[in-house]
Amino acid sequence: MSRSTEPLDPPSLYAAREPIFPKRVSGQFRNLKWIVMAVTLAIYYVTPWIRWDRGPAMPDQAVLVDLASRRFFFFWIEIWPHEFYFVAGLLVMAGLGLFLFTSALGRVWCGYACPQTVWTDLFMTVERWIEGDRNARIRLHRAPWSWTKARLRLVKWTTWLLIALATGGAWVFYFTDAPTLARDLLALDAHPVAWITIAILTATTFLFGGFAREQICIYACPWPRIQAAMMDEDTLTVAYRDWRGEPRGKAAPDSARGDCIDCMACVNVCPVGIDIRDGQQLECITCALCIDACDEIMDRTDRPRGLIGYMALRDEEAERAGNPPRPLIRHILRPRTLLYFALWSAIGVGLAVALVMRSAVDLNVSPVRNPLYVTMSDGSIRNAYELRLRNKQHEARRYIVTVSGAGAETLIVAVEGEDQPSLLVPADQTLTRRVYVTAPAGTTLAATPSAPITLGVTDSDGPARNEVETVFHGRN
Numbered sequence: 001m002s003r004s005t006e007p008l009d010p011p012s013l014y015a016a017r018e019p020i021f022p023k024r025v026s027g028q029f030r031n032l033k034w035i036v037m038a039v040t041l042a043i044y045y046v047t048p049w050i051r052w053d054r055g056p057a058m059p060d061q062a063v064l065v066d067l068a069s070r071r072f073f074f075f076w077i078e079i080w081p082h083e084f085y086f087v088a089g090l091l092v093m094a095g096l097g098l099f100l101f102t103s104a105l106g107r108v109w110c111g112y113a114c115p116q117t118v119w120t121d122l123f124m125t126v127e128r129w130i131e132g133d134r135n136a137r138i139r140l141h142r143a144p145w146s147w148t149k150a151r152l153r154l155v156k157w158t159t160w161l162l163i164a165l166a167t168g169g170a171w172v173f174y175f176t177d178a179p180t181l182a183r184d185l186l187a188l189d190a191h192p193v194a195w196i197t198i199a200i201l202t203a204t205t206f207l208f209g210g211f212a213r214e215q216i217c218i219y220a221c222p223w224p225r226i227q228a229a230m231m232d233e234d235t236l237t238v239a240y241r242d243w244r245g246e247p248r249g250k251a252a253p254d255s256a257r258g259d260c261i262d263c264m265a266c267v268n269v270c271p272v273g274i275d276i277r278d279g280q281q282l283e284c285i286t287c288a289l290c291i292d293a294c295d296e297i298m299d300r301t302d303r304p305r306g307l308i309g310y311m312a313l314r315d316e317e318a319e320r321a322g323n324p325p326r327p328l329i330r331h332i333l334r335p336r337t338l339l340y341f342a343l344w345s346a347i348g349v350g351l352a353v354a355l356v357m358r359s360a361v362d363l364n365v366s367p368v369r370n371p372l373y374v375t376m377s378d379g380s381i382r383n384a385y386e387l388r389l390r391n392k393q394h395e396a397r398r399y400i401v402t403v404s405g406a407g408a409e410t411l412i413v414a415v416e417g418e419d420q421p422s423l424l425v426p427a428d429q430t431l432t433r434r435v436y437v438t439a440p441a442g443t444t445l446a447a448t449p450s451a452p453i454t455l456g457v458t459d460s461d462g463p464a465r466n467e468v469e470t471v472f473h474g475r476n
Contacts (some may be wrong), residue, residue: 019141020214020273022124023134023265027292036112037121045166048173052076055394058428059177067175069428077355080392082362089351093344100340102230104332105310106237110223111287116216119167119209120271123160130156134268160210161202168201214272217285224282233313234331238286240266240277240308243320259303266290266308276308360464361399361425362390365455368434372473379441381474388432389457391425398424398460401435404467405453407445411472412438422460439474448474 052062052075059066064073072079072087079086101108110117131137131152143149172194173181184190208216217224231237245260260277267275269290272283276290294308315325368384376382391397401421403411413421416434425431435455439446445453451474456467 017215018273020271021134021137021141022271022289023268023293024128025265025269025289025293025296027289027295029288029292033112033121033287033289037118040113040115040118041122045170048170048178055427058394059180061177063174064177065175078392080362080390083358086351086355089347093347093351096340096344096347099230100337100344102227103232103235103340104337105286106231106235107223107227107284107286110217110221110285114285116208116221117271117285117287119163119205120213122163123209123213124271126159126163127156130159157210160206164202164205164209165198167205168198171201172197214283217272218283232336234334234336236310236312236328236331237280238276238284238288238291238308239280239311241306241311241319242277245277245307259298259307261297261301263297265293265297269293359466360392360462361397361457361459361466362388362392363455363457363466363468364388365468365470367470367473373475375475376438379446380438381441381446382436382438383472385435385437385455385470386432387423387435387455387457388430389423389425390430391427393427393464395427396424397427397462397464398422399457399464400460402456402458402467403437403453404456405451405472407443407451408453410440410443410445411453412440414438423457437472439472445472446474448472449476450474 047063048061050062051060052073053060054073058073061073062075066073070081098109127137131140140149140152169185176194181190181194185194212220242258245258247258248260248262249257250261250263266277267273267290269292270276271287271289272285274281274283276284288310291308291310295305297303298305298307311319311325312331319325364387366386366388368386372383374382374384387401389399391399399422401413401415401423403413414436415421415423416436418433421435423431423433437453437455445451451472452469453472454467454469456465458465
């Protein structure tokens, strides 16, 4: 009997997506998700419309990323391009905060506040309103195309598209004056960049929230693969107490059966379609909806709650033996979380101090080195400096140029093009001007090859002041 020499087709590495139809559930964790979703969506959609008086030259918007002027406004705080360290510090704080929450409560960010989770939850809520709960959606999915199915799908997709359009539209309002852009959009007179941004964000929101859903969390997001480094045996995460639940059975509990009646309620409500009874899995986003579903079944069957609940691996042995777990505070307040919190707090305090101590005027001094100095006809020595002044106030300010240091009382300051040693800097602008510092003949600085001095500017009508150390070059 001869064998076929034809090569076998390699097995497919692709598995078609199985749609997930989570069942509606009620309980404390579901209520918490409703609250988080309402708050985060309200913040996202409403924030660009909050007004804040910034004077006649600036848009009256509380939160604004002004790319044209290269500035970021957050209520009374104004961040300029050279102050990007504030943004970098906030990003570091966000990362440490994510590490802190993950080490204490697992993927709680993913389960409640991640934008993918929030918008997916919103889309699934709309889907449930239009097509019905889990069983009705499954029947509709399996049914052949008909007028009823086409109508329901059209209504659902249209609603999703409107939500996605509102999402993309809200994002562009953060980058320009919201009322002005809204009028331009309605008049079809907005800049092409605005239309392109709205189109891209609308498409991605529609696809990610409506169709990709759990696949973004499982395949696209790197956090499930990073979280293992942030978690340890003291981390509280959603788990199934198999010593209580096994062996499973639907009959009344007896010596041979556990509390789990294998009702599949925990699986049916899971937004990523996993079975928490199989143990910890990469796909789990710790939304805790399975806890609500299981507790509801335990109440109906007169069994104690907690078959599925938050648990730390360190407590497993104690709970198996029937002993109570360690107090919640001991899981949260431990060296690892305290270290994250200390680093997070230190950066926050540092940023706050830097924000309070920063001046309303920035000064940059560049000595003119070609030549280092000029000998005047009367024997005096003159040095030239390029002063770059940035007025961060929303009105024009006049700044007086001063010089200080050992022997500086003999120095004479002159500003190019000005009768007085002062500069008028327009509101929210930067001005560069040459300044001359002269040491009269016979003075100590005129005869000193190099001496430290300090050039400064003082607001003539306010407390704003800044100064920079530099060098005065005398006769060699």
